[in-house]
Amino acid sequence: MKLTSEPLPRCQESSFEVVLQTVSKIKSAESEEIKWVPCPQSYRHDYLVTRAEELVDKKIKAGEPLAYFLKGQLFFEEGRYEEALPQFEQNKDTDFQSMYQLGVMYYDGLGTAPDPKGVEYMEKIINSDSPKARHLKFAAAYNLGRAYWEGCGVEILEKEAERLWFFAADHGNPKASVKAQSALGMLYSATHPKDLKKAFFWHSEACGNGSLESQGILGLMYFYGHGVRKNLKAALECLNQASDRGNVYVKGHLVQYYYRRKFFTKAAEFAKSITENDNVGQIAKDTDCVPFYIAKGLAMASFYLARCLQLGLGTKPDAAAAKKYYSKACNLDPDIAADLELTANHGRI
Numbered sequence: 001m002k003l004t005s006e007p008l009p010r011c012q013e014s015s016f017e018v019v020l021q022t023v024s025k026i027k028s029a030e031s032e033e034i035k036w037v038p039c040p041q042s043y044r045h046d047y048l049v050t051r052a053e054e055l056v057d058k059k060i061k062a063g064e065p066l067a068y069f070l071k072g073q074l075f076f077e078e079g080r081y082e083e084a085l086p087q088f089e090q091n092k093d094t095d096f097q098s099m100y101q102l103g104v105m106y107y108d109g110l111g112t113a114p115d116p117k118g119v120e121y122m123e124k125i126i127n128s129d130s131p132k133a134r135h136l137k138f139a140a141a142y143n144l145g146r147a148y149w150e151g152c153g154v155e156i157l158e159k160e161a162e163r164l165w166f167f168a169a170d171h172g173n174p175k176a177s178v179k180a181q182s183a184l185g186m187l188y189s190a191t192h193p194k195d196l197k198k199a200f201f202w203h204s205e206a207c208g209n210g211s212l213e214s215q216g217i218l219g220l221m222y223f224y225g226h227g228v229r230k231n232l233k234a235a236l237e238c239l240n241q242a243s244d245r246g247n248v249y250v251k252g253h254l255v256q257y258y259y260r261r262k263f264f265t266k267a268a269e270f271a272k273s274i275t276e277n278d279n280v281g282q283i284a285k286d287t288d289c290v291p292f293y294i295a296k297g298l299a300m301a302s303f304y305l306a307r308c309l310q311l312g313l314g315t316k317p318d319a320a321a322a323k324k325y326y327s328k329a330c331n332l333d334p335d336i337a338a339d340l341e342l343t344a345n346h347g348r349i
Contacts, residue, residue, distance in 0.1 A: 001186075001292040003146050004284060005104045006139040006179050008073075008097060049078060065091070069098045076101060081111025096125055096133040100140065107143065107152060116153035119144065141168035142177040149187070162187060172205035181206035182214040189217075189226075196227030207238075213289050216242040216250035223253075248274065248283055249293040252300030259304045260349065264314030271305035274298065278328065299333035302326075303340045307349070 052074055059067035072087030085105060088098040099121045105111055107118030125133050125140040145164030148157045165187065168180030185203035188195040200221050206214035219238030222231045239257075242250040251274045258267035277283065278298050284291045306325035309318045329337040343349050 001290065002150060003179070003183060003186075003290060004288060005108055005146070006142045006177055007288075008100055008104075009135050009139050049074065066095065066097075069095050069101075072098060072101065076105075081105060083111075085111045092121075096128065096130065096136055100125060100136050103140070103143065107147065114152070119147045119153035122147070138168045138170060138175075138177040138180070141165070142180040142183065145180065145183065149183070158187070158191070169202070169205070172209070174209040178206050178209045178211050181209065182211045182217075185214055185217060196221070198227075200227030212242060212245050212247050212287055213293070215245070216247040216289075216293075219250060220253060246283075246287045247289060247297075248287070248301075249289070249297035252297030255301045255304045259307070259313075264308055266314070267304055268308040268314040271301040271308070274301040275305060275325065275328065278302075278332065280332075295332045296336050299329045299336040300340070302329035302332060303337055307344065 053071070056067055056071040056074060059070065068087050068090040072084045075081070075084035075087065088102045092099045092102055103118045103121030106115040106121070108114070122140040122144040125136050126144065141164045145161040145168065147154050148164065149161040165180040165184050168177035169184055170176035172181060181202050185199045185206060188199035188202065203214040203218045203221065207218050215238055219235050219242055221227050222235035222238060224230065239250050239254055243254055251270070255267050255271045255274065258270060275298065280291050280294050280298070283289070283294050302325045306322045306329065308314050309325065310322035311317065340349070
């Protein structure tokens with residue numbers, strides 16, 4: 001299971017939003033004219049990005065220290081990673097934010113091939129005594145823990161990942177790395193033996209600090225009584241809130257819940273709405289959830305929709321569509337599809 005990186009923690013004076021806010025305040029004839037174009041929202045975004053690029057180019061010419069970072073961040077936010085890379089490289093030795101973004105890009109292979117330099121940059125940030133690196137330390141520790149958990153650029157060392165995530169989680173501090181808090185919950189659910197009480201604690205901390213991933217997992221822990229007393233009311237509250245916020249893993253489990261409660265029409269309709277978008281990468285980007293779990297949620301929804309279509313439960317029977325969704329479930333997560341098929345063959349769903 002590959003975890004996602006921690007977004008760049010921002011300090012006020014170097015925030016990328018400052019650039020766009022400055023540009024958005026520009027009152028010109030050109031900005032007024034975009035009201036009349038066919039797609040003003042899209043045009044306005046492109047217009048603002050262009051003006052932002054012009055603004056940071058002026059800052060670069062003026063010799064402003066953070067200008068290359070701002071331009072790199074502009075490209076990074078737009079997914080133009082190959083253009084972002086050389087901008088961050090320009091001042092990585094004097095700007096820790098540029099170094100951090102390079103670390104993420106080299107680790108995740110954004111605009112470049114994956115490179116152990118990503119781990120090296122995170123280590124430099126953690127070990128730096130500079131006040132300018134202070135706001136990045138929790139996020140860098142989370143990312144370095146991720147490297148030890150996944151064995152990327154370093155040996156897999158679960159204990160070292162745990163140590164780094166403890167530091168990054170900072171006792172549940174909402175200003176620390178919320179991803180580290182959630183990662184600790186996942187770690188304690190995966191260790192042998194599992195420590196589900198610790199897992200529940202850390203998912204509770206992360207959920208309280210806004211983690212969509214942990215909110216969904218917390219709901220399932222309440223639902224199945226893992227690490228906490230079973231509580232259906234608390235479970236459904238967590239699951240419905242996480243679903244409304246876009247947690248696809250939770251959506252798949254809710255489809256299963258509706259199906260098994262024989263709410264077939266609701267199960268089929270909800271599953272169909274979920275499976276309309278099966279772009280795991282884009283969903284991960286939009287929700288900041290782990291692709292591994294997104295694929296599982298989509299596979300569950302696809303399987304149960306196929307089952308409804310095959311048997312005519314809550315919808316008209318359609319053998320061809322059922323075959324299509326069974327195949328989709330297998331492609332998204334073969335293990336989930338196989339387990340559900342085995343359960344169905346034994347008459348338990």
